[in-house]
Amino acid sequence: MIQRKVCLVGDFAVGKTSLFSRFVYNRFSESYMTTIGVRLQRKVMLVEGQELTLILWDTEGGQDSTAVKRTYLGGAGGAIVVCDLTRESSIRHWPDYIQLLRQINPTILLTLAANKVDLLSPTHPHRTLAQQIAQEAKIPLIFTSANTGEQVENLFQTLAKELLRAEVFH
Amino acid sequence: MAYQTLERDNNTLLAWLLAQEIPLNLVAPPQVTPTPDLTVALLTEALDFSGLDASCPPLKPQSSPQAEGLASLGEPERPAALETFPLSSAEMEKLRELVLIAERQRIAKLEAQVSQLQRQLDSDDSEEMIASFKPVIAEIIAARVRESQDDVAEALYPVIGKSVRRAVAQAIRDLARGVDAAMRRSLYPQPVRKLMQRMRGIDAEDAALRDLLPFQVHEIFLIHQESGLLIHHLSAVGTLSDADLIGGMLSAIRSYVQESFAPGTEGTLEEIRYGDLRIMMVEGSIASLAVVLQGTEPAGFQSLLLEQVSTLHNACGRDLRAFDGNPLSASTILPFLKPLLEV
Ligand SMILES: Nc1nc2c(ncn2[C@@H]2O[C@H](COP(=O)(O)OP(=O)(O)O)[C@@H](O)[C@H]2O)c(=O)[nH]1
Ligand SMILES: [Mg+2]
Numbered sequence: 060m061i062q063r064k065v066c067l068v069g070d071f072a073v074g075k076t077s078l079f080s081r082f083v084y085n086r087f088s089e090s091y092m093t094t095i096g097v098r099l100q101r102k103v104m105l106v107e108g109q110e111l112t113l114i115l116w117d118t119e120g121g122q123d124s125t126a127v128k129r130t131y132l133g134g135a136g137g138a139i140v141v142c143d144l145t146r147e148s149s150i151r152h153w154p155d156y157i158q159l160l161r162q163i164n165p166t167i168l169l170t171l172a173a174n175k176v177d178l179l180s181p182t183h184p185h186r187t188l189a190q191q192i193a194q195e196a197k198i199p200l201i202f203t204s205a206n207t208g209e210q211v212e213n214l215f216q217t218l219a220k221e222l223l224r225a226e227v228f229h
Numbered sequence: 230m231a232y233q234t235l236e237r238d239n240n241t242l243l244a245w246l247l248a249q250e251i252p253l254n255l256v257a258p259p260q261v262t263p264t265p266d267l268t269v270a271l272l273t274e275a276l277d278f279s280g281l282d283a284s285c286p287p288l289k290p291q292s293s294p295q296a297e298g299l300a301s302l303g304e305p306e307r308p309a310a311l312e313t314f315p316l317s318s319a320e321m322e323k324l325r326e327l328v329l330i331a332e333r334q335r336i337a338k339l340e341a342q343v344s345q346l347q348r349q350l351d352s353d354d355s356e357e358m359i360a361s362f363k364p365v366i367a368e369i370i371a372a373r374v375r376e377s378q379d380d381v382a383e384a385l386y387p388v389i390g391k392s393v394r395r396a397v398a399q400a401i402r403d404l405a406r407g408v409d410a411a412m413r414r415s416l417y418p419q420p421v422r423k424l425m426q427r428m429r430g431i432d433a434e435d436a437a438l439r440d441l442l443p444f445q446v447h448e449i450f451l452i453h454q455e456s457g458l459l460i461h462h463l464s465a466v467g468t469l470s471d472a473d474l475i476g477g478m479l480s481a482i483r484s485y486v487q488e489s490f491a492p493g494t495e496g497t498l499e500e501i502r503y504g505d506l507r508i509m510m511v512e513g514s515i516a517s518l519a520v521v522l523q524g525t526e527p528a529g530f531q532s533l534l535l536e537q538v539s540t541l542h543n544a545c546g547r548d549l550r551a552f553d554g555n556p557l558s559a560s561t562i563l564p565f566l567k568p569l570l571e572v
Binding site for chain 1: 458459478
C-alpha cells in the first residue's frame with residue numbers, strides 16, 4: 060500500500076474543510092470543531108490502475124501563511140493550496156504558502172485550488188489573477204466548488220497523479 | 230329611609246363603592262362571588278345607615294311618580310355616580326374602617342411577620358439557620374437512602390465507581406513500581422528474584438501479587454516521525470480500521486502539546502492515558518514506536534522499547550531514511566516488533 064501525506068492549506072474560510080469533506084465523505088459541509096487545529100482522514104484512490112492512500116491533513120487557516128502550524132506540514136508529499144476566488148487577498152497569498160511549503164520540503168508536489176467558483180461570473184478578473192499566479196509558479200490550477208462538487212474529484216486526482224508520476228522517477 | 234333607598238338602587242351604591250376603590254372581594258366573603266345584591270345585603274347588615282339618612286338623597290327612584298314627574302319636567306337625568314352620593318370624609322373613613330377592618334388587621338399582622346423573617350434572613354446568623362436545617366435535611370437524605378438503596382447506588386456509581394477504579398489501578402501500579410524498584414530489575418529469572426526478595430526484605434505476598442498483575446500489549450505502531458505515516462502495525466486483538474491514521478493523530482497531538490505548552494523546547498510526548506488503557510511512546514531519530522497497553526507493565530518495559538527502537542534504527546536505518554510512504558518489507562521490520570507483543 061502506497062501512502063502519501065497531503066495537506067490542505069490556505070487562508071481562513073477559503074473552503075479547505077469543505078473540499079476535504081466533499082472529497083472524503085461526498086458531503087458539502089459538516090460542522091465540527093478541531094481543537095488542535097487539524098483534522099485527519101484517509102482516502103484510498105485508484106490512479107491509473109494503481110492504488111494510493113492519501114492521508115489528508117486539513118489544517119486550520121488564519122489571516123495568512125504565517126498562521127500555519129509548520130509542524131503539521133512536515134513529511135507531506137503533496138499539498139493543495141486553496142483560495143477563495145471572491146477574496147482577492149486569499150489569491151495573492153498563494154505565493155507565500157508555496158514558498159513556505161517548499162521551504163519545509165523542497166520536493167513537495169502542489170496543486171492550486173481556486174475554490175468557490177460557483178460564486179464568480181465567467182469573466183471575473185479574479186480568474187485571470189489566479190491563472191497568472193499559477194503560471195508563474197508552474198503549478199497545476201483547478202477551479203473548484205465544494206458547494207456544487209464541481210472539479211473536486213479532479214483536484215485530488217490531479218495531485219494523486221503527480222504523486223505517482225514522481226514515484227516512477229524515484 | 231336609607232335602607233329602602235339602597236334597596237331600590239343597588240347599582241348606584243355599587244358604582245359609588247367602585248369609585249371609592251373599595252375592592253368588592255373584601256366586602257364579600259372570598260368564596261362568594263360579589264354580586265350587587267349580595268354586596269348591599271352585606272353592607273346593610275354591617276352598617277348603621279341612620280346617620281346618613283339626611284345626606285343620602287333618593288337617587289334615581291325607580292318607580293316613584295314624583296321622580297317621573299321630575300324627569301318629565303325636562304331636568305336632565307343625572308348619572309348614577311359619586312356626586313349623587315355625597316358623604317363627608319369622616320363618614321367615608323368610617324365606612325372604610327368598617328368594611329376593611331378585618332383585612333387591615335390581618336395585613337398588619339402579616340407585615341410584622343414578614344419583617345421578622347426578613348430580619349432573620351439578613352442577620353449574620355446563617356450558621357444558626359444552617360444548624361437548624363441540618364438535622365432535618367440529614368434525616369431526609371438518610372430516609373431516602375434507606376428507602377431506595379438501589380436508586381442511590383445507581384445514581385452515584387458513575388461518579389464513585391470510576392474514581393475508585395482509577396484509584397485502585399493507580400495504587401496497584403504504585404505497589405508494583407515499589408516492589409520493582411526495590412528489586413531493581415524484575416527481568417531476572419524466577420529463582421534469582423525469589424532470593425533477592427528475601428534478601429531485600431520484600432514481603433513475599435507483595436511480590437507474588439506483583440507477578441500476577443495483568444498486563445497486555447494490544448497494539449504496536451511503528452510510525453514515521455516526520456510525516457506521521459504508518460510504517461508497520463501489529464495487533465494482538467485483531468484488525469484496527471484506523472491504524473493508518475493513528476500515527477498522524479499522535480504526531481499532531483505531540484506538535485500541538487509542544488507548541489501550545491512548551492514552545493521552543495525539545496520535549497517528547499511519552500504517554501497518553503485513557504482509563505486503564507495507555508499509549509506509550511518512544512521516539513527514534515526517524516521512526517517512533519507507539520504501544521497501546523493495558524494494566525501494569527513490567528519494570529523496565531519502557532527501556533525495552535527504547536532499546537528495541539535503537540536496534541531497529543541500527544539494523545534498518547537506510548530503509549527508514551528512504552521511507553516516503555511506500556511500504557517497507559514486513560520481513561525486515563516485523564522481527565523487531567513481534568517480541569514486544571509477547572512481553
Ligand atoms: N458558495 C460556496 N461556498 C463555499 C465553498 N466552499 C466553502 N464554502 C463556504 O465557505 C465557508 C468556509 O468554508 P470552510 O470549508 O470552513 O473553510 P476553511 O476555513 O478553509 O476550512 C463556509 O461557510 C462554506 O460553506 C464553495 O465552493 N462555494
Ligand atoms: Mg477548516
